[in-house]
Structure formats: structure tokens, C-alpha cells
Amino acid sequence: MATFADTTFTAPEQIRNFCIIAHIDHGKSTLADRMLQITGVVEARAMRAQYLDRMDIERERGITIKAQNVRLPWTVDGADHVLHMIDTPGHVDFTYEVSRALDACEGAVLLVDAAQGIEAQTLANLYMALDRDLQIIPVLNKIDLPAADPDKYAAEIAHIIGCEPGDVLRVSAKTGHGVGELLDEVVRVVPAPVGQADAPARAMIFDSVYDTYRGVVTYIRVVDGKITPRERIKMMSTGATHELLEVGIISPEPKPSAGLGVGEVGYLITGVKDVRQSKVGDTVTSERKGATEALAGFREPRPMVYSGLYPVDGSDYPDLREALDKLQLNDAALTYEPETSAALGFGFRCGFLGLLHLEITRDRLEREFGLDLISTAPNVVYRVVLDDGKELVVTNPSDWPVGKIGEVFEPIAKCTVIAPSDFVGTIMELCQGKRGQLGGMDYLSEDRVELRYTIPLGEIIFDFFDSLKSRTRGYASLDYEESGEQAAELVKVDILLQGEPVDAFSAIVHRDSAYGYGTRMTTKLRELIPRQQFEVPIQAAIGARVIARETIRAMRKDVLSKCYGGDISRKRKLLEKQKEGKKRMKMVGRVEVPQEAFVAALSTDEPSDKKGKK
Numbered sequence: 297m298a299t300f301a302d303t304t305f306t307a308p309e310q311i312r313n314f315c316i317i318a319h320i321d322h323g324k325s326t327l328a329d330r331m332l333q334i335t336g337v338v339e340a341r342a343m344r345a346q347y348l349d350r351m352d353i354e355r356e357r358g359i360t361i362k363a364q365n366v367r368l369p370w371t372v373d374g375a376d377h378v379l380h381m382i383d384t385p386g387h388v389d390f391t392y393e394v395s396r397a398l399d400a401c402e403g404a405v406l407l408v409d410a411a412q413g414i415e416a417q418t419l420a421n422l423y424m425a426l427d428r429d430l431q432i433i434p435v436l437n438k439i440d441l442p443a444a445d446p447d448k449y450a451a452e453i454a455h456i457i458g459c460e461p462g463d464v465l466r467v468s469a470k471t472g473h474g475v476g477e478l479l480d481e482v483v484r485v486v487p488a489p490v491g492q493a494d495a496p497a498r499a500m501i502f503d504s505v506y507d508t509y510r511g512v513v514t515y516i517r518v519v520d521g522k523i524t525p526r527e528r529i530k531m532m533s534t535g536a537t538h539e540l541l542e543v544g545i546i547s548p549e550p551k552p553s554a555g556l557g558v559g560e561v562g563y564l565i566t567g568v569k570d571v572r573q574s575k576v577g578d579t580v581t582s583e584r585k586g587a588t589e590a591l592a593g594f595r596e597p598r599p600m601v602y603s604g605l606y607p608v609d610g611s612d613y614p615d616l617r618e619a620l621d622k623l624q625l626n627d628a629a630l631t632y633e634p635e636t637s638a639a640l641g642f643g644f645r646c647g648f649l650g651l652l653h654l655e656i657t658r659d660r661l662e663r664e665f666g667l668d669l670i671s672t673a674p675n676v677v678y679r680v681v682l683d684d685g686k687e688l689v690v691t692n693p694s695d696w697p698v699g700k701i702g703e704v705f706e707p708i709a710k711c712t713v714i715a716p717s718d719f720v721g722t723i724m725e726l727c728q729g730k731r732g733q734l735g736g737m738d739y740l741s742e743d744r745v746e747l748r749y750t751i752p753l754g755e756i757i758f759d760f761f762d763s764l765k766s767r768t769r770g771y772a773s774l775d776y777e778e779s780g781e782q783a784a785e786l787v788k789v790d791i792l793l794q795g796e797p798v799d800a801f802s803a804i805v806h807r808d809s810a811y812g813y814g815t816r817m818t819t820k821l822r823e824l825i826p827r828q829q830f831e832v833p834i835q836a837a838i839g840a841r842v843i844a845r846e847t848i849r850a851m852r853k854d855v856l857s858k859c860y861g862g863d864i865s866r867k868r869k870l871l872e873k874q875k876e877g878k879k880r881m882k883m884v885g886r887v888e889v890p891q892e893a894f895v896a897a898l899s900t901d902e903p904s905d906k907k908g909k910k
């Protein structure tokens with residue numbers, strides 16, 4: 297078996313750079329584990345499941361692992377090779393990073409569960425890989441499962457990528473069956489990297505993570521020239537220069553090396569503390585005699601979904617700011633700016649790549665920083681053209697202009713849904729209800745279809761995925777990407793408590809759904825807001841026109857009514873408990889509103905349902 301006698305500059309002919317792309321749960325991490333094991337990078341006794349997820353390391357050193365890369369030695373027909381496997385994050389919110397990881401490879405292993413077949417993210421990732429002219433190696437996984445139907449799904453894959461069903465490899469990442477042959481195939485069919493060894497250095501950043509001890513660790517793939525430790529490097533998008541403290545490879549732990557040459561994948565450390573200085577997609581070059589032309593297109597990740605984050609306890613505001621500052625060190629895609637809400641006080645308007653990103657961020661803020669937060673219903677970004685031709689970008693319903701609106705544009709998304717054909721009717725009904733336009737429909741095999749829709753992004757981010765799953769008993773998979781904008785008849789619906797609009801409840805919705813939204817919200821709020829000592833009217837309005845109304849009747853909440861006799865300690869306990877309960881409430885005017893009410897708009901189904909999650 298090959299070893300790394302010398303971890304410096306491998307000849308490009310010996311290198312193969314590839315990634316594994318797959319739908320969620322089709323076995324990417326498990327396959328990566330087997331590869332680590334059979335290449336001898338991790339010894340059998342040190343092996344643990346999902347090695348590259350590095351949960352231990354994450355805990356010990358605070359590295360957040362999004363994409364991973366690892367160098368594997370592999371010998372085919374007596375010739376030693378170096379394989380760089382780049383793991384890609386799976387979720388649609390992080391497509392931006394997946395596309396960068398693909399840019400660092402020449403080949404992709406397309407992994408498909410032999411009991412499930414092609415799913416929406418399989419296709420999305422495959423198209424991204426094909427766009428970049430990567431060599432695709434189709435592989436069916438989990439052939440050990442009794443429910444596996446490799447013949448059926450090999451035909452499905454062959455149909456999509458235009459190969460013979462017999463060309464689709466069959467492996468079990470669990471038992472290791474076929475994994476050695478797969479690595480042989482990688483060496484045989486994935487092209488070796490091509491670059492100019494004598495040219496000025498150019499390396500592409502495909503990921504960067506923040507490590508508490510070492511600062512930012514930047515993952516790069518060298519395209520031309522070489523990067524050596526102790527030289528000064530330059531980030532081409534900003535012109536910022538840094539001293540290189542360390543350059544190395546990962547196998548499977550970071551190992552310093554004497555440098556990285558053409559086609560090599562590894563990491564570099566500069567002591568910088570903020571991942572925004574090592575932007576994914578940027579080109580690294582040497583400060584002296586550096587390259588003048590950056591590698592292909594650099595694009596900042598752009599927030600798609602905005603939501604307000606407010607501390608439940610107003611005095612936590614400075615802590616929230618500090619927590620966001622810290623989190624941003626690690627997450628270049630997170631944006632935030634201070635905002636004030638009449639209802640919620642001081643908080644931040646935060647931009648996210650998608651709902652999952654929002655949920656992860658909120659969760660981390662609460663867990664890692666001990667904050668108690670209210671997040672307002674998320675919304676997408678609208679472009680509003682006023683009558684006088686001026687343009688506004690609205691990321692918060694409270695910034696919606698009053699009157700004089702000429703035209704409004706909303707972002708739209710291209711969606712792919714894959715499901716058993718029995719569900720086509722119900723899926724179409726759902727998509728049409730969300731203002732979707734059918735773009736096309738194909739049969740993947742005789743009983744499974746792919747539907748392509750264009751749907752406004754704002755309609756997808758709420759509970760579309762949940763509705764899709766429940767309508768198809770969990771069988772449908774969804775993928776979407778933003779795809780421009782369209783003019784739409786949108787209005788702002790305000791919700792008023794006791795005649796006062798509550799800014800945190802306002803939402804931008806299509807004119808046709810405004811009435812439905814108004815009645816749903818008022819009904820839901822009537823359920824969620826406890827009775828107060830006075831009557832509380834809840835109204836939904838477009839401008840001055842009220843479109844729905846509910847009333848919470850007055851009631852005196854006497855927690856002591858159950859206490860007969862004079863046990864004072866028990867009374868005190870009950871009063872304390874009532875006070876605790878109040879902490880989770882927010883005073884809006886004179887009305888106590890529970891936290892759940894602020895995310896009520898998230899779930900558009902039954903009022904008593906829980907908030908919709910992705």
C-alpha cells in the first residue's frame with residue numbers, strides 16, 4: 297500500500313481530485329469512512345462512524361466542518377496515486393459551497409441509494425457537476441439492503457446520465473463491498489489535474505473555517521504554481537496580504553507540508569481571525585510576482601431570507617450583538633444589522649441563505665451563547681419600484697412603502713420534485729396553490745416522476761416542504777434554486793392588536809392570498825394569546841381596510857382561585873410560577889403575547905399546528 301513518504305509536491309499525473317455527491321442520507325459519509333479505512337489512512341481500531349464529520353474534533357477544537365477534504369493514497373496496477381476526496385455539504389441552502397467544492401475537482405462520484413433511486417438533490421448535484429464538465433462515476437450504494445433494487449435504479453441512472461446500466465458500479469458502504477473497485481475506477485477515469493507549474497501561484501479557496509486556537513483555516517486547491525509556507529500571500533478579491541504560518545494536507549488530520557503544487561488540495565493558516573477575509577471562491581496568490589488574473593468568477597453568497605432576531609429579555613441586546621459578531625467569524629454568509637421594532641424593542645435584521653441556515657444560526661445563538669430569542673416570520677427580498685421611478689429593496693415588511701407603489705418584483709425559484717407517479721395530482725395541486733408554473737415533467741422509471749416548477753421563493757420558504765412531504769407520505773424530494781424575479785401583485789397585511797399595528801406581525805403576501813392570510817393569522821393569534829383582563833380585538837388590515845377580525849374576551853386570570861385556606865407558601869409558589877411564565881411573554885402595548893405568536897405566520901396550515909420546519 298502506498299504511503300506518503302514525502303508529503304510535498306506530488307506530480308499532477310499522480311493526483312486525482314474527486315468529490316462524492318448524493319442526496320441526503322444516501323450514504324456519503326459512510327462511503328467516505330470506508331475509503332479512509334481501506335486506504336489505510338485511518339487504522340481499523342481508530343475508525344469510528346462518520347469519521348469526517350469530526351464530532352470529537354469539533355467539540356475539542358471548535359472547528360465547524362462544512363466541507364471536508366482528505367488525501368488518500370491508492371495504488372493501481374503498481375502505480376502509486378494520491379486521491380483528494382472533497383466532501384460536499386448536502387443541503388440546498390449551501391449550494392454555493394457545493395459548487396465551489398465541485399470547482400476544485402475533476403471528477404464526481406454520484407452516489408445513489410439502491411433502495412430509493414434518484415432523488416431531487418441527486419439531480420441538482422449531478423447537473424452542477426455536469427455544468428463543470430466533471431467526469432461522473434455513477435454508483436449504487438446500500439446493495440446489501442434487502443429492499444435494494446439495483447437493476448431498476450441502475451436503469452434510472454443510465455437513462456439520466458446516458459450510460460449503460462452495466463456501467464453503474466454497485467457498492468455497500470456499510471460492508472465495504474465494491475469500494476476498492478470504486479477507487480480503482482476513480483484513478484482510471486478521473487483526469488489528472490492540469491496546470492502550469494512555473495506560472496505565478498493561483499489557488500482557489502473552496503472553504504474556510506474558524507478554529508479557536510489557530511484562527512481561520514483555509515482550504516485551497518492549487519491550480520498553477522505553488523504555495524509554500526513563510527511566503528506572503530495575497531487574496532485577489534480584496535488585495536489583502538497575509539503571512540503564511542502553515543501549509544499542509546489533511547490525511548485525515550492536518551499535517552504541515554513543505555508546500556502545495558499544481559492540482560494539490562490542502563489547507564493554509566495565516567493567523568487571520570475572521571473567515572470573511574478568506575472568502576470561499578477567492579483566489580490566493582503570492583504577494584511578490586503574484587498572478588494578475590483571478591480564477592473564474594467570484595461571487596459573494598447573497599442572503600435569500602431575512603428575519604428579525606430579538607432577545608426575549610431586552611437587557612440581553614448587547615450579548616446578542618456580541619454573539620452575532622462571534623458567529624460571523626465562522627459564517628461568512630450571515631449578515632445582520634440593528635433594527636428596532638415597536639413591538640419587540642431592539643434587535644437585528646439578519647440575512648440567511650435559507651430557512652435551514654436561519655434555524656441553525658438561531659439554535660447556535662441560543663445554545664452556545666445562552667440567549668433566549670424571538671425570531672420574526674422570515675421573508676424574502678422584494679424590489680419595489682415607486683411611481684416616481686425610485687427603487688427600494690425591502691427586506692423587512694415594516695419598510696414597505698405606503699401608497700405610490702408602481703411595480704413590485706419578487707424572487708422566483710426553479711424547483712424539482714421527484715416522487716412516485718401516484719402523487720402527481722396532489723403535487724400539482726399544491727404547486728398551483730403556491731402560484732407555481734409547471735415547466736416540465738419526465739418519467740425517471742415507469743412509476744417515478746420528476747416535476748419541474750417555477751414557484752415564487754416566498755411561497756416555498758414557509759411550509760412548502762412539509763406540505764409536500766405530508767401529501768406524499770414522505771416519498772417526495774425537493775430541490776430548488778433561485779432563478780431571477782417576476783412582477784407580482786403583492787400587498788402588506790398588517791395585524792392590529794387593540795387597534796395598534798404590531799410591526800413584527802406584518803407580512804408581504806400576494807393579493808389573492810391576503811384575505812386567507814388575514815383570517816388565519818387572527819384565528820391563530822386568538823388561540824395563542826391568553827385572555828387578558830380586558831377585551832383585545834385582533835384585526836388584519838391592508839392599509840386602512842380591515843379584512844379580518846377576532847376578539848379575545850376579557851378575563852381576570854386568578855391563579856390563586858384554586859387555593860382555599862391560607863397556605864401562604866403554596867400561594868407564593870403559584871405566584872412565582874406565574875411570574876416565570878410571564879418571562880416567555882412579550883408585552884406588546886398592554887397585551888401579553890407569547891413567543892409562539894411571532895412565528896405563527898410560519899405555518900400556514902391548521903391554526904393549532906406547530907411551526908413549519910424544513
Ligand SMILES: Nc1nc2c(ncn2[C@@H]2O[C@H](COP(=O)(O)OP(=O)(O)OP(=O)(O)O)[C@@H](O)[C@H]2O)c(=O)[nH]1
Nearest residue numbers: 320321322323324325326386437438441468469470
Ligand atoms: N445497509 C446499509 N446502510 C448504509 C449503507 N451506507 C450508508 N448506510 C446508512 O444510511 C444512513 C445514511 O448514511 P450517511 O453516510 O450518514 O449518509 P450521508 O449521505 O452522508 O447523509 P448526510 O450527511 O445526512 O447527507 C446511515 O444510517 C448509514 O448507516 C450501506 O451500504 N448499507
